[in-house]
Amino acid sequence: MAAPTRLQQDIADRILQLVRDDALTSGAWLNENQTAKRLGVSRTPVRAALDHLAEQGVVRRHLNKGIELISLPAVGDSARTPEAIELAMVKLAHERENGLLPDEVSELEVMRRYELGRPEAQKLLARLADLDMVERKPGYGWRFLHEPRDKRLRDESYRFRLVIEPMCMLEPGFHLEAAWIAEMRARHLEYLQSPWRESSSIAFYEMNAAFHEGLAAATGNRYFHSAVRRQNQLRRLSNYDWGLGFERVQVNCTEHLAMLDHLEAGENEVASALMRSHLLRASKLKLGSRQVDEAD
Amino acid sequence: MAAPTRLQQDIADRILQLVRDDALTSGAWLNENQTAKRLGVSRTPVRAALDHLAEQGVVRRHLNKGIELISLPAVGDSARTPEAIELAMVKLAHERENGLLPDEVSELEVMRRYELGRPEAQKLLARLADLDMVERKPGYGWRFLHEPRDKRLRDESYRFRLVIEPMCMLEPGFHLEAAWIAEMRARHLEYLQSPWRESSSIAFYEMNAAFHEGLAAATGNRYFHSAVRRQNQLRRLSNYDWGLGFERVQVNCTEHLAMLDHLEAGENEVASALMRSHLLRASKLKLGSRQVDEAD
DNA sequence: TAGTGTATTTCATCCTCAACTAAAACAATC
């Protein structure tokens, strides 16, 4: 059978998610129409996704009767493959940090260097431009906007976040879902209890990003949300190769948990103050050799 | 002769700007190499631009000798043609505001409706997505993220700016160029002294945007700058067809001028407070029939 | 009738080719 499309893979994952949410068990029957409607998509990709799931033995098709659920795979089994563009972006940022890239690059150079098609290279550069990392030169080519390992950049980022993030929880409409708090707390506790491995640094960064982004989203104000998301994207580029000690992880998690506690208790001013000091402390950390940036 | 390229037109304008900055007069000689270097561009487009200027009688080429300046056209003579994409964006935003566009559009529909090529339509949609105005649907097409004339959106924008902009002038590195202050002051005074015409509303908006963006740029922090610029772009879409009264223009200019005064005197805290009340006042204005948004 | 199976249409992406533009190298002239 044909390889699954990005969308089909995505739909397949979301179908499994729906099945879990509805607490369906083996033997349950799925409905193409409803599924398609719930996912906001036509039946075509849903059918394709179901075909793929059938191949994996998760469901079984019965001719003209429907789809039977056979066995539900474990959560997180489908190892989301990050997009090629994402990978290339991280790689590019990394090479730039280490002085392997000149101050100016052409589109073609990006294509060759990271083995991308033209549209992909264009998207990549557009996204970097959006993050204020590069800009178009007047004629051809692109120019990096700051030096590798620019300390000023990091300071600027913290100063910006210091203005934005503590204000989030003071916004009028600020509201956190109880479920979100619970999930965040669980994820943080996991890091406190299990031993730290270098390999978990990417997942740790993502949890951090989700924490800060979630707080911004809770304002209900899309501009706060998108400003924080933008900062996260930016930091993601340089932070994927952290060298991070367990103490730092511990401090970070503890501070996050404290904020969650106060927010749950409705003490938003306290949480706001905590956020401020949290960011201040992070901004003052000395940078280790491999520590281009750190947790928050 | 071939029609001037976007870049060539741009270079031509900037050459004239350089000539003015250097206070060159008729009879002066221009140097291709230096010009190219100053503009950060190769000689090729500079030559082309000079050819176009020669056609218009601004300069004259002497074979193997150089370029002689003949007559300097008046400022603002070259009516900057905004990019086709810009125009289409404004038009699209306008139609959307007036309910002429459905909640979902396809790329092709954008191409047809605004007579754009595919790459242009893609760029347009990408930029709208960047401004959080639309998002990709899972399958095909794009979806508008908010209702036309969404009041909430406007409130959110003000709340965000209320957090960001007053903090700009309190940032450690904040520094305004004296020349910038002088120019801004002059432009504002012009609006106070000359009678208000409906036709000046676009120019008025641009002055406003330049004011706020300039203050953000003065922080030396690119994140403040880019956050404010983003807000300006967003507002530009819905604000180009203002219906604005002279009183509002007057109040707006007066407040801006007061801020400039205090900033010049080093009283940044005062200016910051003024900015806060400035934004608050603007956010509380009642919206007139055509007043989708207002000055600040 | 409510659902799946099938076909058709619309849409988007990818690719390649052609045209053109800018950059860089070289030649010619003052």
Added chain:
DNA sequence: GATTGTTTTAGTTGAGGATGAAATACACTA
């Protein structure tokens, strides 16, 4: 020797076609 004129090379953009995927409409089955 510096500056302009010319050529060469590299890079980018735009247009059309092929491919494949999603949306839609229709047919079929329980």
